[in-house]
Amino acid sequence: STAEPTAAERREVPGTVDVVVVGAGFAGMYLLHELRLAGLSAVVFEKGTDVGGTWYWNRYPGARVDVESLAYSYSFDPDLEQRFEWQERYPTQPEILAYARHVADRFDLRRDIVFRTAVTAAHYDEAAKTWQVRTDQGDAVTAQYLVMATGCLSASKLPEIPGLETYEGATYHTAHWPHEDVDFTGKRVGIIGTGSSGVQSIPVIAEQAAHLTVFQRTPAYSLPARNRKLTVEEIADMKARYRAYRKEQQESGFGVPTAIPTKSVLEASEEERNAVFEQAWESGSLVNLLTAYTDLTIDQEANDVAKRWIHGKIKAIVEDPQTAEDLCPDYPVGTKRPCLDTGYYETYNRANVSLINLRREPIVEITPRGIRTEAREYEFDAIVYATGFDAMTGALTKVDIRGRGGASLAETWSAGPRTYLGIGTAGFPNLFMITGPGSPSVLSNMIVSIEQHVDWVCDAIEHLRAQGLTTIEPQPEAQDAWVDHVNEVASATLYPKANSWYMGANVPGKPRVFMPYAGGVGEYRKKCDEVARNGYEGFVLQ
Numbered sequence: 001s002t003a004e005p006t007a008a009e010r011r012e013v014p015g016t017v018d019v020v021v022v023g024a025g026f027a028g029m030y031l032l033h034e035l036r037l038a039g040l041s042a043v044v045f046e047k048g049t050d051v052g053g054t055w056y057w058n059r060y061p062g063a064r065v066d067v068e069s070l071a072y073s074y075s076f077d078p079d080l081e082q083r084f085e086w087q088e089r090y091p092t093q094p095e096i097l098a099y100a101r102h103v104a105d106r107f108d109l110r111r112d113i114v115f116r117t118a119v120t121a122a123h124y125d126e127a128a129k130t131w132q133v134r135t136d137q138g139d140a141v142t143a144q145y146l147v148m149a150t151g152c153l154s155a156s157k158l159p160e161i162p163g164l165e166t167y168e169g170a171t172y173h174t175a176h177w178p179h180e181d182v183d184f185t186g187k188r189v190g191i192i193g194t195g196s197s198g199v200q201s202i203p204v205i206a207e208q209a210a211h212l213t214v215f216q217r218t219p220a221y222s223l224p225a226r227n228r229k230l231t232v233e234e235i236a237d238m239k240a241r242y243r244a245y246r247k248e249q250q251e252s253g254f255g256v257p258t259a260i261p262t263k264s265v266l267e268a269s270e271e272e273r274n275a276v277f278e279q280a281w282e283s284g285s286l287v288n289l290l291t292a293y294t295d296l297t298i299d300q301e302a303n304d305v306a307k308r309w310i311h312g313k314i315k316a317i318v319e320d321p322q323t324a325e326d327l328c329p330d331y332p333v334g335t336k337r338p339c340l341d342t343g344y345y346e347t348y349n350r351a352n353v354s355l356i357n358l359r360r361e362p363i364v365e366i367t368p369r370g371i372r373t374e375a376r377e378y379e380f381d382a383i384v385y386a387t388g389f390d391a392m393t394g395a396l397t398k399v400d401i402r403g404r405g406g407a408s409l410a411e412t413w414s415a416g417p418r419t420y421l422g423i424g425t426a427g428f429p430n431l432f433m434i435t436g437p438g439s440p441s442v443l444s445n446m447i448v449s450i451e452q453h454v455d456w457v458c459d460a461i462e463h464l465r466a467q468g469l470t471t472i473e474p475q476p477e478a479q480d481a482w483v484d485h486v487n488e489v490a491s492a493t494l495y496p497k498a499n500s501w502y503m504g505a506n507v508p509g510k511p512r513v514f515m516p517y518a519g520g521v522g523e524y525r526k527k528c529d530e531v532a533r534n535g536y537e538g539f540v541l542q
């Protein structure tokens with residue numbers, strides 16, 4: 001049934017399973033399906049009341065994915081691909097959640113998912129070679145394998161601002177939006193944060209609110225999404241060539257096929273590059289802009305050309321010159337996650353919207369009535385926190401995971417995450433991460449990367465079984481070499497130049513390490529396949 005289970009309908013939890021999966025988003029769902037096909041027993045623990053992960057939690061107004069629907073979908077079941085009818089080019093959160101629920105129904109997934117239950121601890125028992133998993137509902141499960149399908153952007157965070165708890169009006173975090181409609185009609189609303197969540201929700205909230213005040217610390221680069229209904233013809237066209245398209249996705253850089261650039265932007269005439277950028281801007285695709293030339297993401301001078309061009313666009317849209325200036329980012333384009341929007345910059349031309357540049361007017365505290373900056377106090381009926389996540393590692397380290405010798409994962413990673421292929425980490429046998437740090441993950445179409453990891457992990461488990469082996473664990477040397485490679489690839493790009501969540505810069509005290517793997521989805525897949533083909537080279541199998 002598609003009805004959300006009630007507390008009373010909580011599944012019975014088995015005492016022992018082959019695999020415990022944490023999270024029932026797109027990763028956990030597909031993993032469960034594949035584990036069943038492999039004849040393994042599994043239980044999935046999920047904090048929410050239904051499947052969908054990111055798309056279950058992030059219900060803020062205007063929430064959409066910024067990868068096209070026909071590409072941001074599972075490839076493992078051609079029949080599912082043919083049957084599901086996407087409505088829009090960039091689907092809304094409710095449409096994507098409906099897709100997740102459709103998949104759960106289709107494969108009867110919910111019977112092995114325990115909802116309303118968070119995994120709090122997982123300790124490795126070296127003698128028994130099993131994981132002892134505990135939940136906030138008092139469950140205790142023994143499993144041979146533990147898979148963290150917890151997502152890269154799931155541990156949300158509030159800003160570190162004094163007085164936060166004293167505010168007396170309504171508060172919302174974009175990643176914990178209520179299930180019921182929130183109506184801002186006639187309300188004075190303040191929003192902190194101008195990343196993807198802020199950029200998507202600001203235009204929608206502005207249409208409702210009496211007044212919306214946006215508190216911006218760092219401006220985002222955003223492109224118009226050019227969202228629209230899909231046509232019957234384009235759906236039919238994709239459905240006819242899906243198999244070939246999926247292969248192109250898997251071999252591409254970002255999990256989205258694009259033309260490979262051949263020219264430096266510095267070699268192009270001004271007229272030519274203006275035309276190329278204009279085309280990317282009109283196409284409503286981030287990837288088209290960043291891959292228009294060979295050097296935009298690796299060379300400062302090249303990137304500056306794109307930056308100045310986008311500044312020109314912002315200044316042409318936003319009427320108030322100071323606001324326009326404040327909206328122009330100064331870090332290299334693409335080094336913080338760029339956004340796709342619907343009417344974002346235009347929103348600042350509305351009489352009921354104001355932008356507060358926190359670089360000039362920092363927030364001092366949150367008061368019972370609103371937000372006080374160094375200049376004045378702003379009073380609000382509601383405050384929206386679009387302040388993001390403890391990305392990539394937060395969801396992993398907040399669970400008390402202990403490996404060999406009782407070593408805690410959080411402590412082991414205190415100077416930054418260390419993994420082999422972003423799949424496993426030394427000292428933690430039979431622990432797998434789906435799209436973990438050190439894998440392309442957030443630099444890719446997540447569903448493409450999720451499917452690749454799930455397939456790889458299931459193959460590894462089946463290989464162990466077939467060989468009569470019981471444990472798999474990265475060798476420290478192989479892990480060191482992979483971490484070095486991840487760093488080397490990142491330092492050949494402009495990514496480390498920005499204070500981004502990719503670098504852990506949004507979390508005070510988090511080590512400054514570029515966490516995802518920037519070598520591209522296709523190259524990464526080849527490496528993982530090669531490791532498996534060579535008898536899981538770099539892992540110890542016992």
Ligand code: N01
Pocket residue numbers: 064065066067153158159160161174192193194195196197198200215216217218337339340358386387388389442501506
């Ligand atoms: O979070 P963010 P998000 N005082 O971290 C600001 C994906 N996503 O939820 O940049 C003042 O990007 C912070 O400022 P700064 C996507 O991968 C995708 O928006 O740290 N401001 C920033 O402006 C995305 O990148 C989609 O200086 C504070 C904002 O809050 C990722 O999720 C949609 C502050 C946080 O932005 C995260 O996006 C949504 C403080 N103390 C999300 N603390 C799509 O598919 C933080 N900020 C379109």
